[in-house]
Amino acid sequence: MQDKIHEELEFTLDPKSGVPFYKQIILQIEMAIADKRLNQGDQLPTVRGLAVDLQVNPNTVARAYSELEIRGIVNTQQGTGTFISDKKIKLTEVERERILAELVRGFVSKASSYGFSLAEIRTYLEDLEKDKEE
Amino acid sequence: MQDKIHEELEFTLDPKSGVPFYKQIILQIEMAIADKRLNQGDQLPTVRGLAVDLQVNPNTVARAYSELEIRGIVNTQQGTGTFISDKKIKLTEVERERILAELVRGFVSKASSYGFSLAEIRTYLEDLEKDKEE
């Protein structure tokens, strides 16, 4: 048993968005991790619990958790629950670098096609960092 | 009529990748733009020509071009061809900012969920820039 479930997560689904339910769940968990509302060891809502809240089939929640598990972002244990994993002990620096490179590559190629330069993107990120500090 | 078609583009398709043909075409064009192998005004291979080269139906190439056209990345004219568009005269600064923000938002939230910090991502981009200069 680890930490308690964060009640303040407040997941919601938008059926009109065209984004599949399970992807919306993944995105909201990613966001919560980025915002530090979810941290290592935190328990996610249970598959069943979240399914009831969101009024979807448990499989839909399970699929979201399953994708996050494949990525190493959560750990799941039957009978126990699903928890934000402690990635630091699982990924080597080489693996981290490879994943980041892959993420960045896809992002940069898309941004470039819109006419954004590498420098422009970096500057934008710098501004984002400054905003966070304030 | 504008510039000649770049012969050195060398598009290829990997049927085993699981990525749809039309998406592979889009990605390779985005890459070529990022690498400056394609620049404003350049003509892309014709729908039919590329279809023959890649051994796919013309509609598959047309679909790739069509998506790029919707994004404002290429301009298409029947009887004439498809060309890399001059985005600078079409997008306002506000629109540019909005698009970049949207791209970055998705990317950062995903990267964060893998445990990458904003600072780490920015540093990685800086290194990329330095590599390009060399």
Place this chain on the structure above:
DNA sequence: TATATTGTATTAAGACATTAGTACAATAGT
């Protein structure tokens, strides 16, 4: 060792995505 709680597996329905076949339409250049 019950039994409640947690996640998992299988299947099927419906919608959507992907591609090819074929025919059509607009423009350029003679």
Place this chain on the structure above:
DNA sequence: ACTATTGTACTAATGTCTTAATACAATATA
């Protein structure tokens, strides 16, 4: 005008995605 060259529309076949129904399995804990 003619004709070659360019992109486009329509349709059908096939596969994939998304979700739900339902039943199953592992763990925790009383």
